[in-house]
Amino acid sequence: MSRSVASVPLTPTQLRRVLAGLMLGLFLAALDQTVVAVALADIARDLPGSQLLAWVVSAYLLAMTVSTPIFGKLGDLFGRRRLLAIAIGVFVLASLLCGLAQSMPQLVAARALQGIGAGGLLAVIQALIGDLIAPAERGRYQAWFSGMFALASLIGPTLGGLLSSQWSWRWVFWINLPLGALAYILSQRRLAGLQENRRNARIDYLGSVLLIIGLCSLLWLINRLGHSALWLNVQNGLLLLLAVVALKLFIIQQRRSLDPLIPLALLRIDAVRSGWLLLFFASFQAVGLAVLIPLQAYNSGGAGVSASQLMALALGTPLGAFLGGHFSTRLGRYKPMIVCGAVLLPVALLILSMLPSPHGPATLFVLLLCGAAIGLQFPTSLVAVQSAAPHHHLGVVTGVCGLFRGLGGMLGVSLLTSLLWLLLPGISADSMTETGMNLSAVDSHLLRKAFATLLQIDAAIALLPLLIALRLKDRSLSRDLTAAPE
Structure with missing residues (x-):
């Protein structure tokens, strides 16, 4: 069986240095989900084939989601240190090709390759946390990695706009070259003491x-x-x-x-199965709300209100992740924090639907609670999966976590957007798509009522992960790294 461990237990200082390189790699993968959005208009003017513009974003997300379980499995077979080097190499090479693209099909193909590298980064880096840190301590560190996603969502659009306006949209991709090289140097140097055993197995x-x-x-x-x-x-x-x-x-x-x-026997492990589903629903809510809440705010209060509400939601997620990671470490259990988040979210969504105005401090506070409720479930659900699975399947179960997160996020946007169209009778969904879902022509009272109903439906959907969380077995987390299940 394969197991990756440090030849000598890492001191806190050494561990922080290792995590610095790993967090930079994860930040790169998360950043390229958002940094491109602002540059799309410049890309469409510069490259022929604008009908493929949406695939500049979609190809990246699709490839990243699909590649995570495959990279996770390969890490189990061949060692995560070398797979991390490959993932960084693919990501940096694809970033170079994105910047050199002369047509939209070339850019879409390079973005798909970049998504493959990003999927490898997500799967391998999060599995490495399981190699280096005992189960009871993982929540605290996984919370830092959840914070990288929030940070990327906050600074990505601003950075993309700055690079494309000051230099060129191509620098949105070329900025990854020095950052990727730094991530490679930091991670490979710090992981040099990681002993890895290859398994004699055939790739499926x-x-x-x-x-x-x-x-x-x-x-x-x-x-x-x-x-x-x-x-x-x-x-x-x-x-x-x-x-x-x-x-x-x-x-x-x-x-x-x-x-x-993906061994089907993993589905028979309650915490693994439940953790995957919890991550699916958490991402469903995180991505769905991140699209719809700013949409409502923009059409009723302008760009400033939209940005403030998105920031409240984005700041709540790492706050919840840090709290979840901290208390799961102190308690040595993951279920209490998962249940807290699963209870808080439907309540917060219901309150949000009943607020008399979509603006104001009350809305920002409730959105902060929504983000915190989601954040409470991200690192703790991942810890639940990693601590319950046999260690020789650590990579694949972590990779499938990324798969369920990707599926949940895409389905959240699609389902909640479709529900909004159904709640706005007489509005053409096709015309809304062509104008970027500009709802300014919709009566404000009708729009507010439709969003209130949508949030109430979403609160009912949020009861499903609550049922899963309540049925989840409460498992004590070991503080001994070598005590992970085999």
């Missing part, structure tokens, strides 16, 4: 191909559903059929494979 190539086909079809379908109210058409039907067939064949292949890509 057929399973990998089937998983890629199935997930790409499913994610493409979800993306299409979020941009049109006309769900019943031939292309959507074909995508659904391809996804179902490919994923069904993938499951069959996993049952017959000697070393499956």
Whole structure:
């Protein structure tokens, strides 16, 4: 069996130095989800093929989501230190190609390659936390990594706008070259003492191909559903059929494979299964609310109100993650913090729907609570999965965490956006898409009522992870790194 451990236990100072390089790598992957958005208009003016502009964002997210479980499995087989080097190399090379692109198809292809590297960074780095830190201490450190996502969402648009306006949109990608090189130097130098044993196992190539086909079809379908109210058409039907067939064949292949890509036995572990679902719903809410809340605020109060509400939501998430990580470390348990977040979110959403005005300090405070409720569940659910799974499957269970987060985020945007269209009768979903979902022509009273109803529906959806959290077994976390399950 494979296990990655430090040859000599790391001191707190050495651990902080290791984490500095790892956090920089994770920050790069998270930053490129948001930094490109502001530069899209400049890209469309500069490159031919503007009809593919949406895929500059979608290709990155799709490739990142699909690649996380594959990189997680490869890390289990061949060692995470070398996989981290490969992921950084792919990400930096793809960033160079993005900046050199001369057409939109070239840029989309390079963004897909960049997403593969980002998926590797997410899967390998978060699994390395399980290698280096005892289960009871992981929540505290995973919270820092959750903070990297919030930081990237806050500074990404500003940084992208600054780089594209002062120099060129190409620098949005080229800035990754020195940062990626620094992440490589820091992480590889600090991880030099990590002993890794390769497993004698065969890569499940057929399973990998089937998983890629199935997930790409499913994610493409979800993306299409979020941009049109006309769900019943031939292309959507074909995508659904391809996804179902490919994923069904993938499951069959996993049952017959000697070393499956995602061992189905992991689904029989309660904390693993529940943790994946909790991460799915947490990302569903985080991404869905991050899109819809600023949309409502912009159409009723302008860009300033929209930015302040998005910032309140974004700041609440790392706050909740830090609290969840701190108290899970002190208590030596993850369930209490997961339940707290799962209880707080539907209550906060319901209060938000009943506020008389979508503006003001009360709205900002409740949005802060929503973000904190989501943040309480991110690091603790990941700790629940990692602490319950056998250590030789640490990489793959962590990679699947990233997969469920990606699926949840894309479905959250698609479902909540489609519900909003249904709640605004007489509004053409297609015309809304063409104008970037500009709702300024909608009656303010009708718009406020539609968003209130949408938030109440979302509060009901948030009860599902509460049921999962309540049924989750309360497991004591070990403070001994070597005591992880095998």
